[in-house]
Amino acid sequence: MSHAAHELPPAEPAAASKGTIRVLQLYPRDMNIYGDWGNALVLAQRLRWHGYTPELLEYDVGDEFPADVDLIVGGGGQDSGQLVIQDDLLSRASALKQLAEDGTPMLVICGLYQLFGKFFKTRTGSVIPGIGVLDIETHGTDERLIGNVTVSSVEFGSILGYENHSGQTSLGPGVEPLGTTAKGTGNNSSDGQEGARYKNIVASYLHGSLLPKNPALADFLIRTAAERKFGSFTPGTPDDRFAALAREHAARRPR
Numbered sequence: 001m002s003h004a005a006h007e008l009p010p011a012e013p014a015a016a017s018k019g020t021i022r023v024l025q026l027y028p029r030d031m032n033i034y035g036d037w038g039n040a041l042v043l044a045q046r047l048r049w050h051g052y053t054p055e056l057l058e059y060d061v062g063d064e065f066p067a068d069v070d071l072i073v074g075g076g077g078q079d080s081g082q083l084v085i086q087d088d089l090l091s092r093a094s095a096l097k098q099l100a101e102d103g104t105p106m107l108v109i110c111g112l113y114q115l116f117g118k119f120f121k122t123r124t125g126s127v128i129p130g131i132g133v134l135d136i137e138t139h140g141t142d143e144r145l146i147g148n149v150t151v152s153s154v155e156f157g158s159i160l161g162y163e164n165h166s167g168q169t170s171l172g173p174g175v176e177p178l179g180t181t182a183k184g185t186g187n188n189s190s191d192g193q194e195g196a197r198y199k200n201i202v203a204s205y206l207h208g209s210l211l212p213k214n215p216a217l218a219d220f221l222i223r224t225a226a227e228r229k230f231g232s233f234t235p236g237t238p239d240d241r242f243a244a245l246a247r248e249h250a251a252r253r254p255r
């Protein structure tokens, strides 16, 4: 068999980049469970598809906080991981608050969602103070909320993911819910709400990772980052075939 059949077509000349978007992952060493790191990978790939150059940065306990960050993501963690980062996170509270108030797009999942709020009182009674960016509070319970989740959101359509947490979160008047749960529990076992929205922050209990199955959320973060940095966003042509398959599959999963 000739080699020719396997040869790749000549590379297309690279289009000029529309610019660089700096994506910062908060505490990937300690806060990164159920594939949350995949959220940063999706943002990088979709940025490329939209014609932008992604720059992925990481911030862990004790690091220097990078300047000129355009988009922030943070994942979930065990209660023990949350205890490891708590002091460092508090020392960054005013910088993160400033970025949030200025409209920096952010995605915070589960453990960091809780710590972007006022506090997380764990099941064993330790109070982990949060940075108060979000008007929420969280109380650990003996009931773990585990399983697949479908959220109905006016802003983003249906959002699919997976939850596993002991903390139950209640929202104050300063935030809106991300949506309501059609399957699964979400913020707590009483009000049928999931996640929170404030400024350009999307906060959610959903892992999976979340963004591979929810490109509308990824593109909201990217569009917001591009508009803030360059004044406008011109979309490219993402290949959403795998996202569509993943959504179909996830929607069929039992609770």
Ligand code: GLN
Pocket (backbone or CB within 6 Å): 033, 075, 076, 077, 078, 079, 080, 082, 109, 110, 111, 112, 164, 165, 166, 167, 168
């Ligand atoms: N440790 C927290 C809880 O159990 C967060 C868990 C998570 O990030 N999945 O509520």
